[in-house]
Amino acid sequence: MSKAARSMVLAASFAFLLAPGLALAEEAKSGPTEVAHQFLRAFEKKDWAALRALFAPNAVVSTVNLAREGGPTVAYLTVEQWFAQTEKEMAPVTFTALKVLDTSVLSFDQGATVSVRFRSSGKVGEKQSFTNNGIDTYSMTRVGDAWRILRYGTFELIDFR
Amino acid sequence: MRDMTPRVSPTLAVLALAFLLRALSAGPSEGYAAQTPASPAAAETPLAAATRFARAFEKQDFAVVRGLFTPDAMVSRVALSRAGEPRFYRFSAKEWLDDAERNHVYLKDVRLEVLDSSTESLDEGAVVSMRYRFSGRAGNRSFVSEGIDTYSLIRVEGAWRVLLYFYIERIEFS
Numbered sequence: 001m002s003k004a005a006r007s008m009v010l011a012a013s014f015a016f017l018l019a020p021g022l023a024l025a026e027e028a029k030s031g032p033t034e035v036a037h038q039f040l041r042a043f044e045k046k047d048w049a050a051l052r053a054l055f056a057p058n059a060v061v062s063t064v065n066l067a068r069e070g071g072p073t074v075a076y077l078t079v080e081q082w083f084a085q086t087e088k089e090m091a092p093v094t095f096t097a098l099k100v101l102d103t104s105v106l107s108f109d110q111g112a113t114v115s116v117r118f119r120s121s122g123k124v125g126e127k128q129s130f131t132n133n134g135i136d137t138y139s140m141t142r143v144g145d146a147w148r149i150l151r152y153g154t155f156e157l158i159d160f161r
Numbered sequence: 162m163r164d165m166t167p168r169v170s171p172t173l174a175v176l177a178l179a180f181l182l183r184a185l186s187a188g189p190s191e192g193y194a195a196q197t198p199a200s201p202a203a204a205e206t207p208l209a210a211a212t213r214f215a216r217a218f219e220k221q222d223f224a225v226v227r228g229l230f231t232p233d234a235m236v237s238r239v240a241l242s243r244a245g246e247p248r249f250y251r252f253s254a255k256e257w258l259d260d261a262e263r264n265h266v267y268l269k270d271v272r273l274e275v276l277d278s279s280t281e282s283l284d285e286g287a288v289v290s291m292r293y294r295f296s297g298r299a300g301n302r303s304f305v306s307e308g309i310d311t312y313s314l315i316r317v318e319g320a321w322r323v324l325l326y327f328y329i330e331r332i333e334f335s
Contacts, residue, residue, distance in 0.1 A: 060249055062237065062325060064313060066285045072315060072324060074235065076251060104279035106292040106309050110241050111329045113290050113309045117281045135281045135288045137311055139329045141241055150239050150247055151327065155313055157285050 032112035033105050035147045036138045040116065044098045046090055048083060055079050056141060056148035066157040082152075095122040112147060114138045124160070132158045207287035208280050210321035211312040215291065219273070223262050230254040231315065231322045241331040254326070271297030286315045286324075299334075306332045 030038065035054055042050035061082040065073040077085070098120040105114045120132045134156025140147045205213075210229065217225035234254035239247050252260075277292045288311065295306040308330025314321045 056247070058247070058249065060237070060251075062235075062327070064286070064324065066283075066315065068285075071233075072286075074233065074324065076235070076237070102281060104281060104290070106277050106279055106290050108292065108307045108309070108331075110243070110307075110331055111239075111309060113292075113311055113329065115279060115281045115288050115290060115311075117283070133283055135283065135286070137288055137290075137313075137327075139239060139309070139311065139327065141239075141247060141329075150249075150329065151237070153288075153311070153313065153325070153327065155283075155286055155288055157283065 030147065031105075032107055032114045032138070032140050032147045033103055035140060035149070036103065036105075036114040036116050036136070037100065039138065039149070039152075040098060040100065040118065040136070044095050044120075046087075048087060052079075052083065054149055055152070056143050056150050059148075059150050059152065062151070062153045064153070064155045066155070068157070068159075079152075092125045093122055095120060097121050110141055112140045114140070128160055130158055130160050132156050205321060206280075207282060207289050207312075207314050207321050208278060210314060211289040211291065211310075211323070214312065214323055214326075215310070221261075223258055227254075227258055229323050230258075230326075231317060231324050234322075234324055234326065236326045238327070239329045241329065243331070243333070254323075269298045271295065286313065287321065288313050302334045304332055304334050306330055 039051060039054050042048075042054070059079045061077045061079060063073075063075045063077070063082075067073070098118060100116055100118050102117040103114065105112060107113070114137070116136045116138075118132075118134055118136065120134075121130065123129050134154060137151075137153040137155070138149050139151040139153075140149050142148075214226060214229045217223075217229070236252045236254055236257040238250040240250070241247050272295070274294045275291055276294060279290045281288045290312075291310045293306075293308060293310065297304060308328055311325075311327045311329075312323050313325040313327075315324050316322070
C-alpha cells in the first residue's frame with residue numbers, strides 16, 4: 001500500500017473512531033479493564049481531558065515511587081492535586097513506548113479493582129532517558145452506565161540514565 | 162450506617178463495626194504454617210504475606226498485623242452504598258490499628274468467603290488484591306460485606322511488608 005493510501009486509511013479510521021455515536025457506544029460497553037487501558041493510552045498521549053473524564057467525583061490518588069536505594073516515597077492526593085503535579089512533571093516528557101505486560105481484574109456488582117503491570121520508556125527533554133517499571137491499580141465503581149475510577153494507585157520504579 | 166446494638170453509642174458502633182468488619186472479613190481460609198513477625202519465611206510470596214495479614218486480622222492478632230506493616234504504612238478505604246455517594250477514608254496504619262484495638266464489638270455467626278485473588282509483581286514490589294464476601298450478625302442485625310482488598314507490598318530486609326492497605330467495600334444490614 002502506498003504511503004498516501006495508508007494515510008487515507010488512517011484518517012478514515014480516526015474519523016470513524018471519533019464519531020460521537022460510536023464513542024458513546026464504546027463507553028457504554030467498556031468494562032473495568034477497558035477503562036484502565038483507556039487511562040493508560042490517554043496518559044501516554046498526555047490527553048488530560050480524557051483522563052479527567054475517567055475519574056469519578058471526589059476520586060483520590062496514591063503514588064508510590066520506589067527507589068533502588070532508600071525507602072519509597074508515598075503521597076496521597078486529590079485528583080486535582082495529582083493533575084496539577086502530573087501535567088507539570090510530564091511537560092518535558094516524551095514517551096517512546098508504553099507496554100502493558102499484564103492485567104488482572106477483580107469485581108463485584110458495584111465495584112472493581114484492576115491492576116496493570118507496565119513498562120514505559122522515553123525521554124525527559126533532549127538528553128535524559130528513562131525507563132519505568134510499575135503497577136497501576138484502579139478501583140472503580142459504576143457512575144451511570146460507565147465504570148469510573150474512585151482511587152488510582154501508582155507503584156513504580158523509574159530509572160534515569 | 163445504622164446503629165447495631167442498643168447498648169453501644171452510634172458513633173462508637175460505626176467505628177467499631179467498620180474496623181472489626183475488616184478485621185474479621187479479610188481472612189482467607191487457605192492454610193499455611195503459623196508465623197510470627199519475627200519469623201517470616203524467606204520464601205514467602207506477596208500473596209502469602211497478604212494472606213498472613215488477613216488471617217491475623219481475622220484472629221485480631223494485632224501484634225502480627227503491626228509487624229506486617231512498614232513503619233510509615235497507610236490505610237485507605239472507599240465505602241460504597243447502593244443509594245448514596247461513595248465515602249473516602251484515610252488513616253496511618255498506627256491510627257487504624259489503634260482504633261481497631263480500642264473499639265471492640267463481638268460479631269457472631271460470621272462467614273467469610275475469599276472469592277478470588279490476583280498478584281502483580283515487580284522485583285522491588287508487588288500488588289495483591291483479594292475479593293471477598295463476609296456475612297454474620299452484629300447485635301440483632303445481619304450484615305453482608307462485599308469488597309476487594311488491595312495490598313501494596315515492598316521488601317524490607319528480605320520479607321514482604323505492607324506499605325499501603327486499601328479496600329473498597331459495600332456493607333449492607335438487614
